[in-house]
Amino acid sequence: MKKALYFMPDISGFTDFVNNTEVEHSIHIISELLEILLDNNTVDLKLVEVEGDALFMYVTDIPSYEKLTQQINVMHEAFHKHTQNYDTMRICNCGSCRTTTNLELKFLVHYGDLNFIKVKDIIKPYGSEVIKIHRLLKNKISSNEYMLFTIAVYELYKSEIDDGWNKNTEIYDLKSLDYFYKNLEIINAKIEVENTESEEQIEKPILTLEKTINANIQDLYTYISELKYRHLWDKEVKRIEYDANKINRIGTEHNCVLNFGNMKFETITEPSSDHLTYGEKTKEMLFTDAFTYLIKLHKIDQDTTKIVLDIYITFSTVGTFMKNTITKKVTKMWKQKLKQLEALSKNKIQL
Structure with missing residues (x-):
């Protein structure tokens, strides 16, 4: 049976807003950030669907550990570069726009069998492997920015994985799921924010x-x-x-x-x-x-x-x-x- 690497970048950090402007702006901001992630796809990941603030993707040409971690780092850096640049360019002070720099990004990766379901003209990955990675979205990791590998992914790359990973177990539907996770480095301080200051010298108004x-x-x-x-x-x-x-x-x-x-x-x-x-x-x-x-x-x-x-x-x-x-x-x-x-x-x- 064909195998696939399932990949899910998931955005978090927006609080619940009641103001219509804030809700509308949060949708636009998340949309832009998801597009940024898609534009920084370096290992030919296939998009299954957009799931709220997350992307569900997969690839059958399994990348090396180096390419996989590089993919995560590229997306992570592009994400935070966009949020920081957005903060320097925003003119709106609503809750969504004001807290964009607080948004965070985590990555979940799983390796397993690839099965599909077809409903009319829609074909999507389907089965227990898909369920596993979605279950792990609701984990108990205290950190907000990390990469999570299921035990299957860990076994796939164990000869290259360093000692900086933590092991954890979650219980879902009375079954235990083992996984490993590693906190992502805080890269915000390394990002150069685009200069938005106008070069024009405006004197007194007419x-x-x-x-x-x-x-x-x-x-x-x-x-x-x-x-x-x-x-x-x-x-x-x-x-x-x-x-x-x-x-x-x-x-x-x-x-x-x-x-x-x-x-x-x-x-x-x-x-x-x-x-x-x-x-x-x-x-x-x-x-x-x-x-x-x-x-x-x-x-x-x-x-x-x-x-x-x-x-x-x-x-x-x-x-x-x-x-x-x-x-x-x-x-x-x-x-x-x-x-x-x-x-x-x-x-x-x-x-």
């Missing part, structure tokens, strides 16, 4: 608008930063094209479809300890070389927020002759946007 709105600061920030709500307060665009499966963050691009033409914007922000900031920039606005806006939200109380909008414009050569006209038009346009944002906040659309 225009500043202020408005105080009776709205919770977090709700208001969600309306502003979540692109799916943009059409509710920005009436200058017909629609906004963006990847709905990704969370808006520094460097995210979206396309505004206007009545005449398109305009691409890139998400930016600035660090602050006393207010929330969201901004965008583009080089596609007519008569300008660069257009940037930053919306700063200051909490007055639980249901009151002060908005400070800063507009930065670098005019093109032709644009310098139309500076006053362009500035007046931009002022009128943004006053209307803020008015619509206030109306949206009063309606309190469920987030």
Whole structure:
């Protein structure tokens, strides 16, 4: 009978969230991380299915111990590099986004017979060997990041395995399952985080608008930063094209479809300890070389927020002759946007 190495990377660390935004963002974050794991498949593992926060995979061309452990280390490092880089690029402060760096990864590996079940056009590995590796997902190992080998895997590689492994036994369905596990090294300190600081030197704004709105600061920030709500307060665009499966963050691009033409914007922000900031920039606005806006939200109380909008414009050569006209038009346009944002906040659309 054909043999297979069963392989399961499993993500853990998210607490239970009740806020809809946090639940939605946790789904997007886990999806990205699972894609990262799949993109770092070095031993030709075949994906059976996505099981919540885990991947169930197998391979029949059994890799060497060195290649198997290298596969685990490559996935582990790519996983933590992504979570750390995400933390430097995030603009959202919800529970899911804020705790992404707390996510952890463990690997379960089993070796055994490969049987399949076919239901209509779906063919999947099936049988006691599949059950064994899934049972071990609920083990009692105190560590949160480790690689677990069943006794069958240990026997397969025992001539190459070092002394750093611990043996344990679990009881499932009145049967004992022996396995070995080894803690994964903490690699976070070794990871170089991508530099997300803008090289642009933004001087003083050409225009500043202020408005105080009776709205919770977090709700208001969600309306502003979540692109799916943009059409509710920005009436200058017909629609906004963006990847709905990704969370808006520094460097995210979206396309505004206007009545005449398109305009691409890139998400930016600035660090602050006393207010929330969201901004965008583009080089596609007519008569300008660069257009940037930053919306700063200051909490007055639980249901009151002060908005400070800063507009930065670098005019093109032709644009310098139309500076006053362009500035007046931009002022009128943004006053209307803020008015619509206030109306949206009063309606309190469920987030």
